[in-house]
Amino acid sequence: MMALMNRSAGEGGSEQPDPPLNTEQSLRVSRLTQQDLWDMDRVLLEQASEHWRKVARIVGMAISELSDRFPNVPDIYYAQRVRHLVEVGKLESQGNLAYMRYSEVRRPIR
Numbered sequence: 001m002m003a004l005m006n007r008s009a010g011e012g013g014s015e016q017p018d019p020p021l022n023t024e025q026s027l028r029v030s031r032l033t034q035q036d037l038w039d040m041d042r043v044l045l046e047q048a049s050e051h052w053r054k055v056a057r058i059v060g061m062a063i064s065e066l067s068d069r070f071p072n073v074p075d076i077y078y079a080q081r082v083r084h085l086v087e088v089g090k091l092e093s094q095g096n097l098a099y100m101r102y103s104e105v106r107r108p109i110r
Helices: 002-006 023-030 034-047 055-066 075-087
Strands: 092-095 103-106
Touching (some): 023 075, 034 075, 055 075, 055 103, 075 103
Antiparallel strands (some): 092 103
């Protein structure tokens, strides 16, 4: 969660999009199994509601719950999983998902 809190605005107060995973981070997440991904997605979906919530909030809450099981998996990867859940229709989004602090998601209203 520290990486989530320490990300700061660029020059002139303009935010940069969430960066891609670096080589070390990519190597760490490549070791996750399909079951790990399903478990991560399940927790992300549990943190979402039928009301709009900031992606950064959902990511932070999921990291809190899963940090013992998945240490050193960066917040950026959790945000990528949120984008995947939007792509497959499990979540709806508003805002630009490239900026987890400035986008929101919710479970689809049925």
